[in-house]
Amino acid sequence: MPRVAINFFYYPDDKIYGPDPWSAESVEFTAKDGTRLQGWLSLLRRALLTTPSQPSFMLTAMPEICPPTGRWSVGYPSVISTFLCLIIAGFGKSKGTPSQAGLLDDTQSAINVVRHRSDVNPQRLVLFGQSIGGANILDVIGRGDREGIRAVILDSTFASYATIANQMIPGSGYLLDESYSGENYIASVSPIPLLLIHGKADHVIPWQHSEKLYSLAKEPKRLILIPDGEHIDAFFRSSRRCLSRTDGGLYP
Template sequence: MTKILLLVLLIALTVLCQGCVGRLFYYPDKETYDTPARHGLPFEEVTFASKDGTRLSGWFIPAVGKPKGTVIHFHGNAQNMTAHFGFVSWLPAEGFNLFVFDYRGYGKSAGRPNRQGVFEDSVAAISYIAARKDVDQNRLLILGQSLGGTNAIAAVGMNRFTGIRAVAIESTFASYREIVRDKIGEIPIVSLFKWPLSYLLVGNSHSADQVVDKIAPLPLLLIYGDEDPIIPYRHGKKLFEKAKEPKQFWTIKGGSHTEAFLEAGSPYRAKLVSFFLESLDGKLKIPK
């Protein structure tokens, strides 16, 4: 009888939690929080198609002065690209073209977010920039934050884009199943069932830990705050262990979630620029 009750409870918990899993990863909205114009930056509003034809929206912001390279930014799971622009708005002044875009269901992009679709959107964003005639297609750089880091690792790891020269990732989770397990573990009573529930509720397709080793021989940079309340620090260490050289890991002491580049005076902005430039100039190991 006890086993039957436990089984019934597990089924009930599974049904109850299934609706929460999508909301854990995707919190899109259509509001406009910021624009490049507010930062005195000219920009081009663009649309491009994902693999299934879903129309996606983005901004292309040219570098101030002669471009050193082009950074493609993959934003986190909440709101839309306009809310995340402050993390990267400083890059054009450092001499980088910048491309930001919204996954399906975010901002002006059509459709509704789901894992396969968002993965295809991420691949499409890289392909779009790689096809633009006004950028040096052999000097592309990737910056992904939180969910965007997972999307970026999956897109680059599962495809061979010849023009990418470095990948920088901040505060992303190692796998979908592991982060769901972590979040279930925070819920009283339900936490007792976190292992079976994590397997029942979510698969691991397009998880970063499955493909992070395929980023090599591109230089990979992983950045994590050791007091991140959203993505536990150990997720970063796990990805670093699985990744191949050349790779770097930056620990932000006392750091929270995706805060490395938020403040204007952050030393990590200059460090990221150095990492990108060293990768572009061949001072780090990169594919020929």
């Protein structure tokens, strides 16, 4: 991917995105291509092994989103047990340079980290992707990595790399590899339950992207549009409503 396209979607820096003020464990691991990556793991319910019905959430998003995820640990212990936030290549302590292919590899590697922990039930995974993180999750599932995934949640995700690029900078879409676009893979999520969330006040990724993804997805699927929700905050503005969709039967 040309450097101009990389800078359009990613803004790498070496700031250490940490869990403060929420308690979490720093997890470092190696992606398939050898890149050293970091994530933050929070065991919100340490009784997971004795209550195997509780799901484990794996978040893939831009790393600035990780600190606010402390909101996950307040008020929803009956829904969430474990939470891993991936810091993608080029950010924080994660090495390397972000790219479309690299993010696919990063996401797959992070999922496998969760799967192989002794304190996590590998058959109760919920993948939660915000913005470009949702595209990565669709890419992973579309290429066949489905073991133990019981639900997928996409928040403020775009349908097509080229489309969103052209909407922001007309004519720039040709720089992006469309084979990584979520619209190519979302139909393959089924029969895994799918929840899409988008704020109608999102000025970064228009909510119509989620509407398109929803139209391409197969059942079981749900779409929640938050009237005053902005980019990647729609879920937390209405988290009780959204999580009730999960606790109430989004996953079997």
